[in-house]
Amino acid sequence: MNVSPYILYSDGQGNIFEDTSLYVTGRSGWDALPIPDDEWIELPEGGNLYELPGRRGIGIDVETGEMRLCEKGWAVAAFIPPAHTGFYLAAYETAPDAPTLPLFCYTAAGWHNDKFYVPATRIEQDIRQECAGFSDTKVKSGVTTLLEAYPHNRLVQHLANNCALTYHCPAARNYFMGRWECPVPSSPACNANCIGCISFQPEDETIVSTQDRLTFKPTAAEIVEFTVPHLETAPFPIVSFGQGCEGEPLLMWETIRESILEIRKHTSKGSININTNGSKPNAVRELCKAGLNSIRVSLNSVREHIYTPYYRPNNYTFADIVESIKVVREHGGWASINYFVFPGMTDSVEEYEALRQLIKETGLSMIQWRNFNIDPDWYLGKVGVTETGDCLGMKQMLELLREEFPDLKFGYFNPPMERMLGNYEEDFAHA
DSSP states (O other): OOSOOEEEEEOSSSOEEEEEEEEEOEEETTEEEOOOGGGEEEOOTTOEEEEETTEEEEEEETTTOOEEEOTTSEEEEEEOOTTEEESOEEOEEEOTTOOOOOSSOOBOOEEETTEEEEEEEEOOOOOTTOGGGOOHHHHHHHHHHHHHHSTTOHHHHIIIIIIIIISOOHHHHHHHTTOSEEEEOOOSOOSOOOTTOSSOOOTTOSSOOSSOOOOSOOOHHHHHHHHHHHHHHSSSOEEEEOOTTSSOGGGGHHHHHHHHHHHHHHOOOSEEEEEEOOOOHHHHHHHHHHTOOEEEEEESOSSHHHHHHHHOOSSOOHHHHHHHHHHHHHTTOEEEEEEEEOTTTTTBHHHHHHHHHHHHHHTOOEEEEEEOOSOHHHHHHHHTOSOOOOBOOHHHHHHHHHHHOTTOEEESSOOOHHHHHSOTTSOGGGO
16 A cells, blocks of 8 residues: 555444544554554454544644544544454544443554555464354354253353353354364463453453353363364364463363373374463473473563563462473473564564563464453553553564564464474465
8 A cells, every 4th residue: 555544533323434634543552653554454354443432543634744633533443353463553542531441452443445454464374263254053053962962061051152152252153163173161260360351350440351251160071071072073173271261271280181181092183272371380291291282371471570460470470481381392392372462562672572582492383463452551551661662563573583483483373283283374274
């Protein structure tokens, strides 16, 4: 694109308009910046636009080149669908009485030649969470079939009634469509108090959790009962402990170890993964011995002083996380980080240097570049960041890391065994 898109605004009634007197800007940290022309893509299918109440968008005057507010309505941001990573947040000025934004991602968005555009890239070719690939009919039919097959299994009931039908969780919907990654929530408790937790928020907080947390401790028998048939029959199968609707799975590591040992007595197919905060390296070691194939550790930052005020860990430290990643690599497993991308923080020079160090120290296999679902002002306030320092820009950061670490994989999802062992870039998902 050789010209910037125009800024968008909302009238507060659910209608969105473009203001052709202003080009859109992007936010990096606390700053509004012009967005380079080569960083725009069309808003991908499955993306949505949000009104940001109490906020005025910041644009660049088409005539004067000066930055000013769009006073015509509320600011607008985009939710970009999974497999895409945003380069800039929506830039706006927040009124003192503006409500805290709910836990979604807020990417900059603009209008050009009758289309919506966002500064982003497709980081992952896997199609497992494309909107077009889901069929409500097939999901509902799968729910009926599997609830009949496992009438006493509390986990299958939870995945059906809560995850697939109420929250439309893509992982749960894929499970009921008989394909790819099967989620295995396993822990009602957690040893972190993340400020952006999607399954638990304190009563006095200004935001609400987006879903209800698992309320029971599943047994190994319940886990094995529905995961073995999935590994046996699904294409590119994965079973994944640790989901958004639960606490920290490593607190249930004994049950998970028992499950893995039992699963592997019945089938050698597929991959067994855990999504975790990485807080218990000794537990991770035991799981690797039992047959765990991959780990994905969630991080808002690889700098301890940014990590800690977000996660607010109980009885573990940042060093434990690094150790957990190393343990998996020492056992020949695949280690990913689920890296919450916040433009202006993630691409700061200081964070980039810390990330390079982590990659070298641990032999990391993959970075999943995940858009951070959080109100930007609220987050920076909570972690106490007033200055973010020099920034590279997300696009440049990705390019520099690709160049320096050619074996490090980029993506958005946990890869199946075929992908870990073979041609990573192959677009297997169409198979």
